[in-house]
Amino acid sequence: MCNPRRWTAPTGVGTTDERDAASRSPDRPLPEVTASSGSDRPVIAVLAAHWESKSEEGWIARQVAGALAGVADIHVISPDGEGPGTSTDSVFTVHHLAVPLDPSAELRRDLIVASLSETTSVRGLTVDDGLATVIDRHLLDPWRGATEVLALLGPELAVIVGYDNLGALDAVDAFRRDLPVSLVALGSDSRAVAFPHFDRLFDRAGSVLAVSETERAGLVAAHGDPGKVCRIGAPMATNPNVLTEPDAVLGATDYLLVLTEVGVKDDHRDAELSRLVQMRFPDHRVGICYTDAFCTSDNGRVTKGWPIERSSDLARLMAWARVTVDLRPGRLFARRCIESLLYGTPIVVPHDSRARQHAERGRGGLWFAGPAELTWCIEGLLEPAARGALGAQGRSYAEAEYGSTDRFIERVLDACGLAPAAARAGG
Numbered sequence: 001m002c003n004p005r006r007w008t009a010p011t012g013v014g015t016t017d018e019r020d021a022a023s024r025s026p027d028r029p030l031p032e033v034t035a036s037s038g039s040d041r042p043v044i045a046v047l048a049a050h051w052e053s054k055s056e057e058g059w060i061a062r063q064v065a066g067a068l069a070g071v072a073d074i075h076v077i078s079p080d081g082e083g084p085g086t087s088t089d090s091v092f093t094v095h096h097l098a099v100p101l102d103p104s105a106e107l108r109r110d111l112i113v114a115s116l117s118e119t120t121s122v123r124g125l126t127v128d129d130g131l132a133t134v135i136d137r138h139l140l141d142p143w144r145g146a147t148e149v150l151a152l153l154g155p156e157l158a159v160i161v162g163y164d165n166l167g168a169l170d171a172v173d174a175f176r177r178d179l180p181v182s183l184v185a186l187g188s189d190s191r192a193v194a195f196p197h198f199d200r201l202f203d204r205a206g207s208v209l210a211v212s213e214t215e216r217a218g219l220v221a222a223h224g225d226p227g228k229v230c231r232i233g234a235p236m237a238t239n240p241n242v243l244t245e246p247d248a249v250l251g252a253t254d255y256l257l258v259l260t261e262v263g264v265k266d267d268h269r270d271a272e273l274s275r276l277v278q279m280r281f282p283d284h285r286v287g288i289c290y291t292d293a294f295c296t297s298d299n300g301r302v303t304k305g306w307p308i309e310r311s312s313d314l315a316r317l318m319a320w321a322r323v324t325v326d327l328r329p330g331r332l333f334a335r336r337c338i339e340s341l342l343y344g345t346p347i348v349v350p351h352d353s354r355a356r357q358h359a360e361r362g363r364g365g366l367w368f369a370g371p372a373e374l375t376w377c378i379e380g381l382l383e384p385a386a387r388g389a390l391g392a393q394g395r396s397y398a399e400a401e402y403g404s405t406d407r408f409i410e411r412v413l414d415a416c417g418l419a420p421a422a423a424r425a426g427g
Contacts, residue, residue, distance in 0.1 A: 002230030004182070004207030004415050042418075043153055044072045047146060047168035048161040049101055051078045051094060056330040057186045060211055061161045063235055064184050065092060067412035068159070071419070075153050077168075079142040097145045105138035109164065110192070117191040127197045135197055136166060143167030150175040157416060160201065162186050163193050169201050182207045182416045187215050188331040188354070194222035207415045211333040214357040230415035234333065235405040236398070238342050242316035247287075249296055249305065250317070255285040256378065257321035257345075259336060261328040263292045264304070270327040273374060277325065278302070280375045284382070287317060319343040323365075323381045325374070329355035338402050341365075341394035346387060348377045362401070364394020 046065050052058040065074050069091045076089070081096025088094070112135055116125060127135070150158070150171065156179075158172045163185045172179055183205035187193040202208060202219075208229045210216035216231040223229075246252040258277055262268045274288045278297045286297045294305045308314050314336070318324050324340040325348045334355035337347045341358060347365035349355035351373075359365035366377035381387050402408075413419065 002207070002411075002415055003227040004230060004417055042072045042156040044068050044074055044157045044159060044416075045150055045153060045155040045172075046074060046076045046092075046159045046161065047143075047165065047171065048076060048078050049106075049165055049168070050080055051076055051089075056332040056335050057162075057188070059335070060186075060234060060332065061184055063408070064159065064209065064232070064412055066090075067235075067409040068416065068418070070409060071413065072157075075149075075155065077146045077149050077171075079146075079167075084145075095149050097142065097149075099142035099145065101142055102138045108137070109135050109139060113164075113192050113195050113197070114189075117195060125196055127195075132197060140167040140170055143171045146171035147174040155179070157182065157418075159184060159416065160205070163198050163201060166198070166201060169204060173204075180417065181205045182209065184209045185215065185219055186332060187219050190218035190222070193219060199223070206417065209412070209415050212354065212357060213361065214354060215333065230411065232411040232415060233404075233408050234335070234338070234402045235408040236335070236338055236342060236402045237405070238319070238339075239312055239315050242312060242319050243343075246320040247313075247316050249294075249303075250285055250287050250320070252320055253285050254322040254382075255287055255296075255320075256281060257317050257324045258286065258288040259324065259326045259328070260288065260290055262290060264290045264295065273327055273371060276371055276375070277378065281378065284322070287321075289314070289317070315339060315343070318345050321345050322387065323348060323378060325349075325378065326355060329353045334358060337365075338398050341391075341398035342403060344391040344395040346381055346390040346394055348374065348381065358394070358397070362394050362397030364390055364397055366390075 048061055050058060053062050065076065068074055074092045076092050076094040077097070078094065079097045079099045079101055081098040084096060084098045086093060086095050146168065158179055159182045160168045160172070161184045163183065172181060181204055183201060185193065185208050187210065202223045208219055209232050210219055210229055211232060211234055213231055216229050219229045220226045256277060258274045260270045260274055262270045278286050282300055288295045289308050292307055294308050296303050308317070318340040324337070324345050326334070326337050327350065329337050329349055331354060334353065337349060337355040337358050340347050341362060341364045347355065347359055349359055349365065349367050351367040351369045356367045359367050366380060368374040368377050381390065
């Protein structure tokens with residue numbers, strides 16, 4: 001059970017020394033900040049290295065912030081931005097520091113952590129000051145200006161996005177070392193989350209939010225505090241409009257849908273596997289979503305069309321497919337696979353992917369380790385009885401775990417030590 005540390009709203013925004021430290025002039029201008037409007041809603045600061053919605057990580061961060069927005073005023077602080085300033089994004093106020101993290105610095109950090117995690121026992125590794133400096137180079141300074149923003153906002157809770165976002169933690173501690181912190185872990189790599197360099201962020205957080213059961217188990221295994229790690233799921237639902245009529249090209253036939261993250265002509269294993277599906281099942285129509293095209297095959301004839309860009313078009317394809325083969329599921333929680341299951345379409349996924357939990361725990365599909373197993377999995381799901389059983393089981397699992405926005409909001413609020421608005425008002 002998730003039992004995060006509770007917090008109460010403070011009366012000030014920090015000690016005199018902390019406020020003085022926060023007011024020191026940064027190296028470059030800061031966004032103009034307006035303090036809380038005086039409402040009785042708490043102020044929550046969400047600190048995210050990148051504020052976007054295209055990736056699974058960015059999407060779930062926005063969903064968490066949206067859940068909190070029902071009971072609090074949400075201020076997002078991010079180093080991103082072409083110039084310092086404040087903007088309105090839906091129900092969020094976004095403060096752009098305009099000192100973006102260097103992508104090469106993020107890549108260097110990730111490569112060092114991955115390399116050391118491969119060659120040694122992570123938990124037995126000692127990260128000395130020299131190694132820490134190399135890992136953090138150019139990743140901490142962009143967050144310095146966040147401290148002054150925090151001082152002007154006076155938040156009662158900080159939500160840090162990303163287990164590796166140590167610069168955000170430094171900014172929070174420079175403002176108030178006793179400010180309650182919740183961590184949206186984004187733990188897509190179970191070895192990286194166990195890397196000891198990031199322990200201080202997990203130790204500082206009163207609660208750690210995980211999307212899926214696999215992520216939650218990995219975080220508990222790495223940090224050993226099951227009461228602090230809270231599985232929140234995700235707020236997902238079917239689009240009823242896509243069920244009214246099938247895709248104009250593939251129709252309502254028993255077609256196979258293959259999802260990739262590569263181009264048609266890329267020299268990549270996933271491109272080879274997608275072509276294998278076309279050749280192995282010539283009697284079935286096959287639709288393949290490449291990054292640069294949508295290709296269909298029918299009796300050996302391949303037609304190339306525009307890439308699938310709208311989420312509703314992809315949902316329509318999954319809803320009417322016989323099976324969804326996702327060759328490159330999302331690294332955090334495999335959002336596309338959950339969506340396919342919500343439409344009752346079983347999945348076939350790589351055995352070493354995050355999507356396997358949905359096929360295995362949800363009994364909504366099969367998983368493969370090589371080309372032969374891939375074709376065997378598809379063959380099995382071409383049997384009406386197997387397809388029907390796994391489709392129904394997968395739908396029940398997806399609806400129970402991810403299909404309720406209200407349940408997601410409740411889990412997020414509980415994890416962050418907040419009560420719903422009605423409860424706060426005595427309703």
